[in-house]
Amino acid sequence: MKVLIAGLGLIGGSFAxxxxxxxxxxxxxxxxxxxEHAxxxxxxxxxxxxxxxxEGVPEADLVVLATPVDxxxxMAVKALNRAGGRQVVMDMGSIKGELCEVISMHARRGRFVAAHPMWGTEYSGPKAAQRGAxxxxxxxxxxxxxxxxDALATVEGIFRTLGSPAVYMDPEEHDLHAAYVSHISHVTSFALALTVLEKEREERHIFDLAGGGFESTVRLAKSSAATWVPILLRNKYNVLDVLREHIHQLxxxxxxxxxxxxxxxxxxxERANTIQRIIH
Amino acid sequence: MKVLIAGLGLIGGSFAxxxxxxxxxxxxxxxxxxxEHAxxxxxxxxxxxxxxxxEGVPEADLVVLATPVDxxxxMAVKALNRAGGRQVVMDMGSIKGELCEVISMHARRGRFVAAHPMWGTEYSGPKAAQRGAxxxxxxxxxxxxxxxxDALATVEGIFRTLGSPAVYMDPEEHDLHAAYVSHISHVTSFALALTVLEKEREERHIFDLAGGGFESTVRLAKSSAATWVPILLRNKYNVLDVLREHIHQLxxxxxxxxxxxxxxxxxxxERANTIQRIIH
Structure with a gap:
């Protein structure tokens, strides 16, 4: 199959x-x-x-949108406008509510499959692409x-071949759960990095003492603003809801x-420890 | 050399x-x-x-204290009371202020070396011990x-052999930096686990969506209360100071x-991103 991928960064590049x-x-x-990225x-x-x-869309059997969520x-509308016949359009974004609403009345809505593979790293750009992601x-x-x-079967078949089990959700349900499980982790990690940069004036000590657990909680703070500002703004109410709860717990x-x-x-x-029932 | 290790859990076991x-x-x-642990x-x-x-202390050339910090x-005082001659006593704890103050006037203070190796995982007990830690x-x-x-040279020599570079600090300075770089990460991770357990009633979704960065920020929430309650309470003012800043940043x-x-x-x-200058 001939595939067009818009956005050859971490996600699009790894998918390629x-x-x-x-x-x-x-x-x-x-x-x-x-x-430079090209x-x-x-x-x-x-x-x-x-x-x-x-020029690319009309040529492709599958169009993949892997650009920032804003x-x-x-792009989904523009891709569907140009995608006649049996072409399939899919996205890989972390926000689904706005997208699914925007395309809901498109004459070719059926050709679109809204997908969010649950994988990422804190790095960005083509060089961040990984095999087996x-x-x-x-x-x-x-x-x-x-x-x-047939469009759904194409996308399901691809992820089955990749060894990625499919989970089905409403767009609103997806955005809510993504706020809880992914987006809040990025907010806390950014805030933790800023806390330590603010309090710890001696950078050498951050480096020397970092074996004590800091790297894992601050890893996501390396994530790109170009990716994460649009995600947080587009999932504003869910992220704010879980952020308020997180501040309350702290x-x-x-x-x-x-x-x-x-x-x-x-x-x-000990209540927090029960998370290991779920995340091994 | 004959070594006595008090506490054969994650840290003491890995040191063994x-x-x-x-x-x-x-x-x-x-x-x-x-x-059971024995x-x-x-x-x-x-x-x-x-x-x-x-019975063990008088026999050992080196006594290692690797029990919870409280x-x-x-135990340091009791070990020094029993350790005559050229014996060396060291600890591996995450808090140094109280310890160094307590032993400061001991007649055998010179035999003690206060050490904190910057390594750990979220697991505990002898089965958590790792090679090459x-x-x-x-x-x-x-x-x-x-x-x-000679006591310092013994401990320095051991860590040099292990490939652990030594960093020298005052006890108060250590506790301050440990709060910034290690202890706060545990507090945020516990609070994040509680946040998600509170908000996300459908545990299945936590599991399904966890690829989105959650595991790394919540990993430390599996850490044992027996280890971490004493650490936080004994480093209360430093931890509260950095915790207030973290809540402020959020x-x-x-x-x-x-x-x-x-x-x-x-x-x-982008300011948070600068942490990658320090933590690669």
Missing amino acids: LALRDHGIAEEILGVESSE AEALQLGLADRIVSFE TIPL FTGRSVVLCDTVRSDK QIMRRMLERDDAEGLKNAM | LALRDHGIAEEILGVESSE AEALQLGLADRIVSFE TIPL FTGRSVVLCDTVRSDK QIMRRMLERDDAEGLKNAM
Whole structure:
């Protein structure tokens, strides 16, 4: 199949590698607004050619939108406008509500499959692309009743080949759960990095002492603003809701510590420990 | 050398493995208050014999205190009381202020070396012990002017053999930096786990969506209350200070999100990104 991927960064680039490694794509066309990224993507073999979105879409059997989430809804409409016949359009974005609403009345809505593979790293750009990225991770498919059966089957088949189990949700349900499980982690990690940069004036000590658990909680703070500002703004109410709860939980721990409440801290930590039932 | 290790859990057990693997310890005596852990430690080869603290200390060339931080100061005094001649006593705890103050006037203070190797995982007990644990991680040595030269040289030599570069700090300075770089990460991780457990009633979704960054920020929430309640309480003022700053940073991000302040969020994230200068 001939695949067009718009956005050859961390997600789109890794998807390109996966499509090639599993023999799914014979040819990959790439769309990249950054000249530097376009050159890198070609050099890394993420695409065979760089094309414009307008010229690329009509050629492709599958159009994949892997650009920042603020650009996806409009590109989805433009891709569907140009995608006649049996072509399939899918996205890989972290926000689904706005996208699914925007395309809901499009005459070719059936050709679209809204997908969010649950994989990422804190790095960005073509050089961040990784082989085997999606294997063993879920992919959330949204509003699949509105996709044509063959279009859905194409996307399901790709993720099955990649070893990514499909999970089905409403767009609103997806955005809510993504706020809880992914977006809040990025907010806390950014805030923790800022806290430590603010309090710890001796950078050398951050480096020397970092074995004590800091790296894992602050890892996501390296994530790109170009990716994460649009995600947070587009999932504003869900993120704010979970952020308020998180600040509340920190204030409870703070009050217990102020009062030397060993029993309260112990109970809170043991409740927190139950997360290992779910995340191994 | 004959080594006594009090506490054969994650830290003491990993130290036992490191001492053996590097040919530093010919014989390891273990002190374990839990019968189950004592049996596990023997089975895993973390100790050759389990002894009582009182009978073990006089036999050992090196006494290592690797129990929870609330028990270390008193055990340090008791070990020094029993350690005559050229014996060396060291600890591996995450809090240094109280310990160094308690032993400061001990007639044998010179035999003690206060050490904190910057390594850990979220697991606990003898089964959590890992080979190669401390290699490549710093070890903080505190108040070394009060240690006898030969005692300090013994401990420095061990960590040099393990490949752990030594960093020297005052006890107060250590506790302050440990709060910034290690302790706060545990508080945020516990609070994040509680937030998600509170908000996300459908546990299945936590599992399905967890690829989105959640595991890394919540990993430390699996850490044991027996280890972490004493650490937080004994470093209360430093932890509260950095916790207040962290809540403040989260409130700033919350206000920016409430106001759709894309520019402010972008600047905050880009400032947070600078952490990668320090933590690679």
